[in-house]
Amino acid sequence: MLLANGVYRIKNAQTKNYVTLLGEFNDLVAGEEAVGNRENAEWQVKLSDNNERCTIQNRAFGTFAGPDPEHSRVRGTEVPHMWEIKDIDDSFAIHAAGTVTKFWCFENHQLNSQVFLREAPSGDTGYQWILEGIETAEKLPLIQTSYVTRQSHLLDGNSEWEEILRVLSEKLPIMPETMFVPEHGCLQGTRTTLLKIVNEWTMVSDSICLLTGLTGAGKSAIAHSVALQAWEKGILGGCFFLPRNLSIYRDAHVVINSLAFQLAQFDLEIAKHIRNVLSREPDLVSSSNVHKKFSELIVKPVKQASDVKKIILLVIDDLDALNNVNAMYSDVRQEFLVCLA
Numbered sequence: 564m565l566l567a568n569g570v571y572r573i574k575n576a577q578t579k580n581y582v583t584l585l586g587e588f589n590d591l592v593a594g595e596e597a598v599g600n601r602e603n604a605e606w607q608v609k610l611s612d613n614n615e616r617c618t619i620q621n622r623a624f625g626t627f628a629g630p631d632p633e634h635s636r637v638r639g640t641e642v643p644h645m646w647e648i649k650d651i652d653d654s655f656a657i658h659a660a661g662t663v664t665k666f667w668c669f670e671n672h673q674l675n676s677q678v679f680l681r682e683a684p685s686g687d688t689g690y691q692w693i694l695e696g697i698e699t700a701e702k703l704p705l706i707q708t709s710y711v712t713r714q715s716h717l718l719d720g721n722s723e724w725e726e727i728l729r730v731l732s733e734k735l736p737i738m739p740e741t742m743f744v745p746e747h748g749c750l751q752g753t754r755t756t757l758l759k760i761v762n763e764w765t766m767v768s769d770s771i772c773l774l775t776g777l778t779g780a781g782k783s784a785i786a787h788s789v790a791l792q793a794w795e796k797g798i799l800g801g802c803f804f805l806p807r808n809l810s811i812y813r814d815a816h817v818v819i820n821s822l823a824f825q826l827a828q829f830d831l832e833i834a835k836h837i838r839n840v841l842s843r844e845p846d847l848v849s850s851s852n853v854h855k856k857f858s859e860l861i862v863k864p865v866k867q868a869s870d871v872k873k874i875i876l877l878v879i880d881d882l883d884a885l886n887n888v889n890a891m892y893s894d895v896r897q898e899f900l901v902c903l904a
Contacts, residue, residue: 569696570607576654576691578672584639587624591637591678593669616660618643630659630680637678643736654691666690727834734841734848735824741803741812748788761789765876771903786880793876800875801825805884813884815853815899823860832868853895857902
């Protein structure tokens with residue numbers, strides 16, 4: 564049975580309960596069938612390019628299903644975690660990527676029992692899950708945006724590049740829901756003067772273009788249009804559109820990590836430099852040092868990639884929505900703006 568990108572309810576084959584997320588960073592637990600249509604029991608499954616691995620993201624909270632190593636259970640996490648889903652007749656077994664010894668299962672048959680990672684006895688249906696599809700990938704721009712789909716042709720069978728991106732995808736977050744969507748851009752024939760000014764700026768300037776305006780003035784629509792036009796020119800190195808309803812994305816560290824992965828998708832030489840940096844400093848992804856992270860993952864890889872001659876444009880929307888979720892003693896938003904300057 565083939566699994567495709569989409570939104571699913573994940574039901575245990577034995578207990579018939581649904582996997583439900585209690586809170587943004589809380590436990591995955593057994594929920595009643597009667598509440599199986601709630602969004603905290605709906606999960607976006609995003610498959611890797613070779614369909615062997617996937618991320619599982621909760622639709623209500625935006626956080627990802629990830630392992631809690633201290634307690635061998637599954638919780639909501641900020642960083643996407645890769646899972647492998649094994650086909651078993653008309654159901655699936657879910658285990659952490661790279662290991663086949665620990666599978667999803669409910670702790671017991673009771674409601675609100677937690678999802679644990681345990682060895683699966685042969686033939687035990689308590690370790691088997693039925694994925695009930697709710698929507699297909701075509702109806703889910705948050706699962707597969709036009710930008711993400713179109714990026715896949717850039718590799719053109721380059722096995723070295725594909726391997727680098729595979730390694731980086733396990734370290735840097737892949738966030739298709741923060742990419743540009745052509746349909747969210749300006750209506751045809753509108754904002755033409757402003758778009759022309761911005762497009763001319765992209766071709767002649769190496770400075771920052773800051774678009775300001777009142778709420779509802781259409782800044783995001785303009786940003787989507789600029790990103791689309793830059794992609795069509797082959798100069799879009801990365802973009803990040805902050806969804807205000809998902810707080811985990813309003814973090815400068817998340818923005819930097821995401822842009823780094825997109826730059827790796829944009830150019831092979833940049834990808835090599837980012838891979839080398841993370842090989843030397845694997846903790847850089849989780850570092851709280853905004854300046855160092857921006858320098859090592861964004862600025863230096865671009866400058867050191869000697870064959871990159873063309874313009875590279877980064878588009879970031881809604882900067883004022885950045886918050887300080889990971890900052891205890893500093894203003895991360897201010898630090899990020901300083902990096903851009």
